[in-house]
Structures are given as C-alpha cells and as structure tokens.
Amino acid sequence: MLHLDYLLDIFDSIISNKELLSGIDYNLFFNDNKTQYAVIRALEIIDKVVIM
Numbered sequence: 006m007l008h009l010d011y012l013l014d015i016f017d018s019i020i021s022n023k024e025l026l027s028g029i030d031y032n033l034f035f036n037d038n039k040t041q042y043a044v045i046r047a048l049e050i051i052d053k054v055v056i057m
Contacts, residue, residue, distance in 0.1 A: 011054045018047040 022044050026034070034040055 011057065014054050015051050018050045022047045 025040055025043055025047075029037075029040065034044075
C-alpha cells in the first residue's frame, strides 16, 4: 500500500501543476510569485517521493 501512496502523491502534484498552469502564459507565470512557489513546491514533492 505504501507504494500506492507514493504514486498518489506524485499524481496529485502533477494534477495541481496542471491546474495551476492552465491558461497561463510565460509572462504571467514569470510575474506571479505565488504560482511560481506553488509549482516549485509540487515539483519538490515529486522529487522527494521519487528519491525514497
């Protein structure tokens, strides 16, 4: 079951990033610190899960 939890964490992070970046262009992303932080955080979660 533990491996399924890891996969769900990865999946949730991917979905979050997809939703955060939907309809946003580079300039808007570049100027939106909150979105940048959220996207980077989701990528960090994926990184930590993959390393485990």
